[in-house]
Amino acid sequence: xxxxxxxxxxxxxxxxxxxxxxxxxxxxxxxxxxxxxxxxxxxxxxxxxxxxxxxxxxxxxxxxxxxxxxxxxxxxxxxxxxxxxxxxxxxxxxxxxxxxxxxxxxxxxxxxxxxxxxxxxxxxxxxxxxxxxxxxxxxxxxxxxxxxxxxxxxxxxxxxxxxxxxxxxxxxxxxxxxxxxxxxxxxxxxxxxxxxxxxxxxxxxxxxxxxxxxxxxxxxxxxxxxxxxxxxxxxxxxxxxxxxxxxxxxxxxxxxxxxxxxxxxxxxxxxxxxxxxxxxxxxxxxxxxxxxxxxxxxxxxxxxxxxxxxxxxxxxxxxxxxxxxxxxxxxxxxxxxxxxxxxxxxxxxxxxxxxxxxxxxxxxxxxxxxxxxxxxxxx
Amino acid sequence: xxxxxxxxxxxxxxxxxxxxxxxxxxxxxxxxxxxxxxxxxxxxxxxxxxxxxxxxxxxxxxxxxxxxxxxxxxxxxxxxxxxxxxxxxxxxxxxxxxxxxxxxxxxxxxxxxxxxxxxxxxxxxxxxxxxxxxxxxxxxxxxxxxxxxxxxxxxxxxxxxxxxxxxxxxxxxxxxxxxxxxxxxxxxxxxxxxxxxxxxxxxxxxxxxxxxxxxxxxxxxxxxxxxxxxxxxxxxxxxxxxxxxxxxxxxxxxxxxxxxxxxxxxxxxxxxxxxxxxxx
Numbered sequence: 074x075x076x077x078x079x080x081x082x083x084x085x086x087x088x089x090x091x092x093x094x095x096x097x098x099x100x101x102x103x104x105x106x107x108x109x110x111x112x113x114x115x116x117x118x119x120x121x122x123x124x125x126x127x128x129x130x131x132x133x134x135x136x137x138x139x140x141x142x143x144x145x146x147x148x149x150x151x152x153x154x155x156x157x158x159x160x161x162x163x164x165x166x167x168x169x170x171x172x173x174x175x176x177x178x179x180x181x182x183x184x185x186x187x188x189x190x191x192x193x194x195x196x197x198x199x200x201x202x203x204x205x206x207x208x209x210x211x212x213x214x215x216x217x218x219x220x221x222x223x224x225x226x227x228x229x230x231x232x233x234x235x236x237x238x239x240x241x242x243x244x245x246x247x248x249x250x251x252x253x254x255x256x257x258x259x260x261x262x263x264x265x266x267x268x269x270x271x272x273x274x275x276x277x278x279x280x281x282x283x284x285x286x287x288x289x290x291x292x293x294x295x296x297x298x299x300x301x302x303x304x305x306x307x308x309x310x311x312x313x314x315x316x317x318x319x320x321x322x323x324x325x326x327x328x329x330x331x332x333x334x335x336x337x338x339x340x341x342x343x344x345x346x347x348x349x350x351x352x353x354x355x356x357x358x359x360x361x362x363x364x365x366x367x368x369x370x371x372x373x374x375x376x377x378x379x380x381x382x383x384x385x386x387x388x389x390x391x392x393x394x395x396x397x398x399x400x401x402x403x404x405x406x407x408x409x410x411x412x413x414x415x416x417x418x419x420x421x422x423x424x425x426x427x428x429x430x431x432x433x434x435x436x437x438x439x440x441x442x443x444x445x446x447x448x449x450x451x452x
Numbered sequence: 453x454x455x456x457x458x459x460x461x462x463x464x465x466x467x468x469x470x471x472x473x474x475x476x477x478x479x480x481x482x483x484x485x486x487x488x489x490x491x492x493x494x495x496x497x498x499x500x501x502x503x504x505x506x507x508x509x510x511x512x513x514x515x516x517x518x519x520x521x522x523x524x525x526x527x528x529x530x531x532x533x534x535x536x537x538x539x540x541x542x543x544x545x546x547x548x549x550x551x552x553x554x555x556x557x558x559x560x561x562x563x564x565x566x567x568x569x570x571x572x573x574x575x576x577x578x579x580x581x582x583x584x585x586x587x588x589x590x591x592x593x594x595x596x597x598x599x600x601x602x603x604x605x606x607x608x609x610x611x612x613x614x615x616x617x618x619x620x621x622x623x624x625x626x627x628x629x630x631x632x633x634x635x636x637x638x639x640x641x642x643x644x645x646x647x648x649x650x651x652x653x654x655x656x657x658x659x660x661x662x663x664x665x666x667x668x669x670x671x672x673x674x675x676x677x678x679x680x681x682x683x684x685x686x687x688x689x690x691x692x693x694x695x696x697x698x699x700x701x702x703x704x705x706x707x708x709x710x711x712x713x714x715x716x717x718x719x720x721x722x723x724x725x726x727x728x729x730x731x732x
Contacts, residue, residue: 084672197598200583204590209679212581234465246679283595287623329727399694408703416707435712
């Protein structure tokens with residue numbers, strides 16, 4: 074049973090609507106340069122799960138200009154239905170223009186849930202949508218669920234610098250709006266055989282007369298994005314200067330990975346902002362994350378929760394990172410990283426046959442030594 | 453040019469300490485500070501004022517101790533400050549907060565003079581939603597841009613801004629009044645001048661507005677005006693990790709141990725193999 078709203082108790086500036094009038098889970102899908110934006114497709118992953126739990130439809134809302142041909146793709150990634158708004162009015166992105174298109178559709182269709190990718194654009198226009206509808210919005214969700222009793226969607230996010238996890242709901246307002254950072258959810262599997270309805274809609278788009286785009290330049294980048302990298306060698310405050318990052322780059326190159334950095338390293342200007350991992354940077358999901366001179370603050374670690382393994386190198390034996398990594402060594406990176414590079418280069422030359430030598434050495438070490446202990450107790 | 457800059461008084465999440473005994477984070481007794489991400493917004497506001505004249509007014513909706521934060525930005529050179537405080541504003545989510553801020557901006561418009569620009573930081577360190585600039589823009593129906601790195605007033609009285617997205621740098625021209633969200637590292641904030649701060653205090657440059665002044669319907673503010681409800685909070689669940697720590701004799705041994713661990717680990721063996729020798 075959904076919540077019954079008493080209109081006289083509501084802020085008179087809000088439209089009085091009953092949650093029971095709203096149905097279906099929407100994912101706003103954006104396209105850029107003729108391709109569907111991957112972060113918005115990723116939102117179909119939690120969208121599918123929540124739609125199934127609510128026993129409602131998952132609807133992709135594709136907005137932009139010259140995007141109609143991409144509608145079937147949204148179905149193949151898991152939507153049951155796609156609403157397409159293909160309009161020249163959406164050719165140039167302005168936050169209020171995009172928001173007004175979604176608001177107009179939402180007023181007509183009354184979805185119960187709207188998920189929006191938390192790209193920089195998404196973070197910009199999503200709160201405008203929510204506020205115009207006088208609906209609740211929850212940013213940077215790391216998970217979603219459905220309250221089994223009330224059927225409200227639980228929007229789960231890490232407030233307070235990622236130390237806490239809050240379960241948020243909006244029992245008396247609909248739609249329930251949530252955003253999630255890119256790469257928090259995986260891209261759904263594409264199913265070529267999947268079919269669904271495509272609805273072409275016209276919307277009342279409010280033209281933006283108060284601002285105009287003067288120029289737009291693509292930022293040239295050569296390296297692999299940190300979000301895509303399988304191996305990331307990341308440096309923090311403990312690196313001490315830009316020259317240290319050269320060492321990390323060398324190691325990253327050897328491991329066919331890329332470099333990243335903590336907020337402090339970016340603040341210090343040792344590494345570019347687009348390489349920043351963590352709450353105000355990016356969420357990453359490498360197989361291996363090597364944290365060098367990174368203390369392990371919660372705001373940083375929230376960005377590497379999806380890393381399969383974490384190796385930490387830190388000179389401070391008290392660093393909290395040791396309690397949050399798989400394999401750690403206490404030591405000065407200026408010595409450990411060059412040694413690691415040399416050892417890897419030697420291994421590369423010796424070839425795969427030498428692997429067993431390392432394994433034997435390790436088992437001898439683990440049999441005879443008391444120096445490897447779990448977590449903080451070793452300190 | 454009259455610029456209003458929004459300030460949030462937040463717990464200093466950087467001061468939260470890790471308890472190695474229990475493996476948890478200690479949240480109690482954390483001191484409050486001005487949200488560090490608001491400081492580039494203050495700096496941008498001050499630079500615009502210094503360039504074209506006018507005044508910068510800082511506003512903050514918060515309990516009374518937040519006046520310390522307003523004193524801080526007055527010390528940076530903000531001209532005056534308004535603390536918006538009332539029990540009926542407590543427990544507000546971002547929608548209810550933006551409502552009070554928007555109505556306060558309209559009151560500034562009516563009683564102090566036309567507001568040309570409203571500037572906020574990109575997000576806060578305690579909740580980091582980045583909602584407020586867009587939400588205030590929605591209540592006031594004003595154009596807005598996030599992630600602003602530079603802003604200059606043009607000859608025809610408009611604002612040119614440069615902002616950076618993931619893969620693009622964009623330049624916009626906005627008619628005033630408008631709202632900006634300033635990027636975290638846009639500008640280095642100027643330091644607080646103690647004499648400026650003292651003078652501001654003596655001249656009582658902080659005024660307080662309560663709901664007697666704003667006269668807002670209590671159904672639209674605080675907990676009642678907030679669509680979102682925090683159903684519960686838990687400590688961030690720990691990611692299961694192996695937590696093996698090796699105190700090596702020297703760097704060579706440490707390096708060897710790391711490699712051996714990678715080779716012995718079924719998740720890391722294959723990627724290491726591939727990066728060293730290619731193929732499978």
